[in-house]
Amino acid sequence: xxxxxxxxxxxxxxxxxxxxxxxxxxxxxxxxxxxxxxxxxxxxxxxxxxxxxxxxxxxxxxxxxxxxxxxxxxxxxxxxxxxxxxxxxxxxxxxxxxxxxxxxxxxxxxxxxxxxxxxxxxxxxxxxxxxxxxxxxxxxxxxxxxxxxxxxxxxxxxxxxxxxxxxxxxxxxxxxxxxxxxxxxxxxxxxxxxxxxxxxxxxxxxxxxxxxxxxxxxxxxxxxxxxxxxxxxxxxxxxxxxx
Amino acid sequence: xxxxxxxxxxxxxxxxxxxxxxxxxxxxxxxxxxxxxxxxxxxxxxxxxxxxxxxxxxxxxxxxxxxxxxxxxxxxxxxxxxxxxxxxxxxxxxxxxxxxxxxxxxxxxxxxxxxxxxxxxxxxxxxxxxxxxxxxxxxxxxxxxxxxxxxxxxxxxxxxxxxxxxxxxxxxxxxxxxxxxxxxxxxxxxxxxxxxxxxxxxxxxxxxxxxxxxxxxxxxxxxxxxxxxxxxxxxxxxxxxxxxxxxxxxxxxxxxxxxxxxxxxxxxxxxxxxxxxxxxxxxxxxxxxxxxxxxxxxxxxxxxxxxxxxxxxxxxxxxx
Numbered sequence: 001x002x003x004x005x006x007x008x009x010x011x012x013x014x015x016x017x018x019x020x021x022x023x024x025x026x027x028x029x030x031x032x033x034x035x036x037x038x039x040x041x042x043x044x045x046x047x048x049x050x051x052x053x054x055x056x057x058x059x060x061x062x063x064x065x066x067x068x069x070x071x072x073x074x075x076x077x078x079x080x081x082x083x084x085x086x087x088x089x090x091x092x093x094x095x096x097x098x099x100x101x102x103x104x105x106x107x108x109x110x111x112x113x114x115x116x117x118x119x120x121x122x123x124x125x126x127x128x129x130x131x132x133x134x135x136x137x138x139x140x141x142x143x144x145x146x147x148x149x150x151x152x153x154x155x156x157x158x159x160x161x162x163x164x165x166x167x168x169x170x171x172x173x174x175x176x177x178x179x180x181x182x183x184x185x186x187x188x189x190x191x192x193x194x195x196x197x198x199x200x201x202x203x204x205x206x207x208x209x210x211x212x213x214x215x216x217x218x219x220x221x222x223x224x225x226x227x228x229x230x231x232x233x234x235x236x237x238x239x240x241x242x243x
Numbered sequence: 244x245x246x247x248x249x250x251x252x253x254x255x256x257x258x259x260x261x262x263x264x265x266x267x268x269x270x271x272x273x274x275x276x277x278x279x280x281x282x283x284x285x286x287x288x289x290x291x292x293x294x295x296x297x298x299x300x301x302x303x304x305x306x307x308x309x310x311x312x313x314x315x316x317x318x319x320x321x322x323x324x325x326x327x328x329x330x331x332x333x334x335x336x337x338x339x340x341x342x343x344x345x346x347x348x349x350x351x352x353x354x355x356x357x358x359x360x361x362x363x364x365x366x367x368x369x370x371x372x373x374x375x376x377x378x379x380x381x382x383x384x385x386x387x388x389x390x391x392x393x394x395x396x397x398x399x400x401x402x403x404x405x406x407x408x409x410x411x412x413x414x415x416x417x418x419x420x421x422x423x424x425x426x427x428x429x430x431x432x433x434x435x436x437x438x439x440x441x442x443x444x445x446x447x448x449x450x451x452x453x454x455x456x457x458x459x460x461x462x463x464x465x466x467x468x469x470x471x472x473x474x475x476x477x478x479x480x481x482x483x484x485x486x487x488x489x490x491x492x493x494x495x496x497x498x499x500x501x502x503x504x505x506x507x508x509x510x511x512x513x514x515x516x517x518x519x520x521x522x523x524x525x526x527x528x529x530x531x532x533x534x535x536x537x538x539x540x541x542x543x544x545x546x547x548x549x550x551x552x553x554x555x556x557x558x559x560x561x562x563x
Contacts, residue, residue, distance in 0.1 A: 040405070041377075041405040041406075041407055041408065042375060042376040042377055042403075042404060042405050042408060043375045043376060043377070044405075087403075140280070141278070141279050141280055164403065167402065167403060167431075168278060168279035168402065168431050169278050169279065169431075170277070170278035170281075170446065170537075170541065171278075171433060171492075171534050171537055171538050171541075172492070172538055172541055172542075173278070175492050175493055178493060179479075182475075182476040186476065196403065196404065196405055196406060196409075197432075198406050198495075199493075199494060199495035202495040202496040203475060203493060203495075221496065232495055232496070233495070234406060237405075237406050237407065238406065238407055238410070241405070241406075241407040242407050
């Protein structure tokens with residue numbers, strides 16, 4: 001892993017809101033093609049950290065680069081080189097499937113001709129050709145989710161941030177979604193993912209666990225289980241967050 | 244205690260509930276388990292007298308949900324999925340408000356909420372909107388309980404809540420059950436089914452099964468093999484090419500495997516993986532969990548709808 005290129009580098013990342021320290025000297029690197037699980041209890045500081053890494057919030061201090069760009073001076077370049085999908089799926093409900101794909105293609109500045117190819121390719125891959133002119137609002141949750149993910153990586157970003165992407169979907173759809181994540185990682189896209197499903201933590205290449213603004217643990221699921229003498233990631237998580 | 248007979252509900256062209264019949268016993272901790280769109284919220288809203296069914300009837304402690312809605316509203320505590328508190332009232336004000344609306348006082352029923360409310364009492368003068376997720380949840384539960392309801396209905400109280408807070412929340416529910424409250428709770432987390440006395444597995448407006456978690460697993464009757472190797476993505480893809488594979492799904496660090504006729508042995512699968520160049524291969528037969536069963540039932544109901552003449556869908560892989 002070490003010889004791989006770090007896509008995210010965070011050194012002593014600090015974010016304070018008044019007296020409250022939301023991120024307390026975070027140090028971590030995320031490598032190319034890695035599935036990086038970013039876990040922590042509610043209020044541990046995950047969302048704050050993700051907002052900084054996406055260029056939406058300025059840290060109080062620390063040296064941070066995302067996709068090789070500086071978090072203070074090059075936020076616009078960062079935004080062009082990342083994808084983001086939230087649990088709310090960020091699709092326009094009153095636009096059709098095709099319109100959403102074209103809209104995101106436009107926003108990310110994909111040339112018109114390439115955009116048409118991409119649209120065709122994507123509709124075929126997701127088996128949404130027949131639904132291309134349907135409004136997002138009427139689609140089943142599992143389809144929306146697949147589409148939201150595909151749209152988030154339409155511009156082949158270096159890294160995609162997934163914020164609780166699988167909440168509320170049925171167990172089969174949830175696993176199919178992970179097939180997509182693996183596939184993206186296989187293509188070299190770095191995946192930065194948060195989840196409350198501890199079985200999903202096991203699917204990550206490496207996992208960091210935050211507690212009260214700090215990274216308490218960071219390693220492969222295998223090593224974390226050894227280190228905390230736990231049978232699964234659920235036990236690791238409980239041991240870290242309940243102490 | 245809760246009796247649901249042939250309830251159906253449709254929104255436009257979408258059928259949210261299809262002919263649901265269900266009995267929930269007094270003092271039971273009963274779970275509605277299913278993903279978004281299963282119909283859990285619609286069913287709860289009908290029971291809470293907030294939504295009228297298209298057909299069918301339901302009663303709570305003998306009171307009809309349509310004709311006797313006033314009585315029902317007094318006897319139930321309801322915690323809807325979305326945060327239900329007044330964001331610009333303080334913690335104390337919220338609790339007093341809910342007590343007053345139900346014609347009681349915080350002092351009168353303090354015993355019941357004490358264990359839960361004591362966690363947030365130190366923040367009594369803080370506005371509800373400024374609380375953390377876990378604290379909001381505790382306040383919402385306190386407010387739903389402050390009039391001492393006979394029946395407590397909780398719509399996905401643990402969705403989006405971290406694994407540790409979820410465990411704490413279920414411990415609170417277990418304690419409330421001891422105080423003779425009937426509890427109906429919905430959740431998309433399959434593992435939480437095991438914490439209920441009985442559960443209904445819901446999918447697309449229908450009940451896949453209703454029973455105790457133990458019996459649901461017993462009835463499943465399929466052998467599940469758990470396999471692992473050093474690379475999960477490759478493991479799953481390779482297992483799916485195994486000639487006698489019915490289903491292959493990731494379960495944490497393992498992939499769960501079932502075959503159509505339950506005739507695949509551990510060493511057979513092991514050899515197959517070794518032959519495909521996997522390392523650190525481990526295969527063992529395991530007891531299925533609720534999630535295995537849910538996925539199995541989902542596949543069956545899909546196949547039934549295919550068999551029922553829905554020929555546009557792809558033919559099913561299983562059953563020849």
